[in-house]
Amino acid sequence: MSSRFWPYVDQHRDAFLALWMDEVRQAGISAQHARVEETAVLVTRMLHDTGFSVTKLPTRGYPVLLAEAGGPEGTVPTVLIYGHYDVQPADPLDAWQSPPFEPTIRDGRLYGRGTGDNKGQHLAHILGIGALRAVDGILPLHVKVVLEGEEESGSPHLAETFANCRDRLRADLAITSDGPMGIGDHPVINLGVRGILSFELRAQGALFDNHSGNKGNLVPNPAWTLVHALSALRGEHGHIKIPGFYDAVRPVGELEDRLIASLPFDPAIVARTLGLPLETVEPWPKEDYYRRLMLAPSFSINGMAAGYQGAGHKTIIPATASVKCDVRLVADQDPVVIDQRLRDYLADVAPDVEYVSHGHMRPSRTPPDHPALQALADGLTAAHGVTPYIQPALGGSLPDYVFTHILRIPSFIIPYANEDEANHSPNENMRLDLFYRGIVATAEMLSRVAEVMKR
Template sequence: MPAHLPAVLAACDRNRERDRADLFRLLAQPSISTQNVGVRECAGLVEAFLDGAGLAAQIIETPGHPMVFGERSGPPGAPTLLLYGHYDVQPPDPLDAWVSPPFEPTVRDGRVYARGAGDNKGQFFAHIAALRAWVETAGQLPVSVKVLLEGEEECGSPHVDGFVAAHRELLAADLVVTADGPAHHETRPQIEYGVRGLLYVEISARGAAHDLHSGNWGGIAPNPVWALVHLLGTVLSPAGEITVEGFHDDVRPLSPAARDAIARIPLDPGAALASVGLTRYAAPEDLGHVERLVGRPTANIAGLHGGYGGEGSKTIIPAEATAKLDFRLVPDQDPDDVYAKLLAHVRRHAPDVAVRRLGAMRPSHTALDHPLAAPLRRALATGFGAEPFDVPLVGGSLPDAVWTRTLGLPSFVVPYANHDEANHAPNENLVLDRFYAGIRTTAALVAELAADGR
């Protein structure tokens, strides 16, 4: 084990009560970014915790809620670890569904219940507690560490791209590690190497100036709902293939290493389907569960509206119809390029249908065999006492491409939270043993990175 690490891990174990009390102070401070409740007070508290852990901390303004940044240099020539997280939380509604109030952290059955417990305060505070243990025990950090905590993740991180592009020097590092999201497995930790991207659009069709009598005008007036339905039928085939011309041009085929990692992920596909009341997969049916998330983009109809949907019948030709579509993108697809191809597709098949772009996020990935994954694997094994498994890409979307594409750094996501953390939902919680395992993991990570660099 690297020098100092046994002593630091012992300190982490001795500090449990203090670390828990500090986490509770953080959880008791609301920081609801969409409603601008307590965000600035929380930023000040986070700055104080970074400062108390021996980092030079500062609050940096953005056009929205501020970033909190802290850094501490290690020995000359040591690598630099950038830890990212977010101190804002989702609104706690519906309040009456909480067993204990969302901003009064309460322990039941080894879990702390509070808004932000898992998403993301308990996870990033594990980093801070680990750094504090290091500085207090060894008087220094064995590598250089930077911590960036944003206050707008729960509103889609609107200013992270601009902030990162404008602060390349400040954020210069060798790797980025994010502790966020729930882990799949009860005991074995995981490393996530990337995320799917996203393109979100709204398409709309118009017919007559108002709804028409379907008898008097039937056969005369074009129906905008049919216009959308026909168009949508040209986007995805019944066999499950996306048929937008050129859509797959930049889809990177799964590498043998990715296929190997997928095969090792501990997962029961039948149970996963059953957990949401499903018995079969979307077409094509003969694909592996994880491969669907890792290796394939999607074209999803998130909503389709038009005409009459109420009780009984109403014989009309609707005047308008809209659909919301989200496309999950995989490496190396680019949302701008996919949007251009989608526009061209709509022009060709339904020139009167309007397309509006509502959002986009780039996919991101780091190579499974990146050399800096090895110290992270060792740290997780130390922290959780179980071998981690690799997830080449997760199905959801995060602004991870700011690290891998904008800064060109390897980026790893390591969820410390339990799979049933109920993030964004009532009774959000964090298993305290996982919080302590997270602290030990971050403590081990800086040691392993230092040992690796020698």
């Protein structure tokens, strides 16, 4: 399938590439508080030049830009597009083949910090909106592009900003393009994410490490205390034993099962990705693999510490023990509720264990029967020539809840960068052809969304 937007995009390839390179030259690193404001100024100018009106949303953090274009709100559908203009630190510098903030083309890719994460991706949206207007002579919808400058520092003010600006951010749906595409750079639409609850359990025994022979049976062992607490929390096969833990889990719908059935499952690729023997992965039913990966909660022990870990052997009863854990949550589990249930349960079954919260993030899931989904999928198909995979959720956690929970709108995560974009790593890059395809994809998707959601 070809797209009516290709001639326009082909005609402007050099200009679009120049804009992308300009943005990559701006080293706005939120973690180091370096040049973030300057990057916001450049991005604002670029948005103005592309025909957007730009304002800043009130925030306690780095500027959150709200760029708008198109028909009057309320008369046409409104689409919100989210991205971020800050980047990760570039270290280690000597591992880069070309300097991270001097964008360089090699083998059909643009190399530089932020090429894929996230500049090439949000710029493709901005230019795609421009392409739609230029080719059709009109924007058949209202677009709100929200670009923040703190994503690489964990978006500490995003939820607050969104909650304070609900009215200004009102939209019919949200699109985020971040992260890599599917295996083999296959286009993919993700309908949600798992949430996360991170915490640490600590136990104290005697005031100091004791001789296990002279004091064994007399002095309590905090490592055993944690072992008992952990086995009270999770059963051998993964069942989480906190009372009421599964109460809010949204049942997997028939449509979600159908989406899973259409996803690829190559045991050799999965085994390689997981670092497991092929014999382990081969018998897994595909449905079970995806359900466990995306739609079921999980309980992981991330690290444990107690006693002597050095060479040889030391016969002691340690004085302290600790374990770090995360629980992945699925729609519609509320991390605040789960956190409280976990505290109550521990107080009951392991009163000597101290619970230390390390933060949490809410899960999200957009129902697959939303009318925009097919329009988005058809738009991607027109740009890429292949049908996208539609995943009910990602296994990982992103602040997608700001759309689904705070703004209460459906959210679609549609990555534009290549699978090997090396985001956060040295030699970050994005394929040039995927950048241009992204521009066409945005124009195609938005024109179709405008059609199906017409008022």
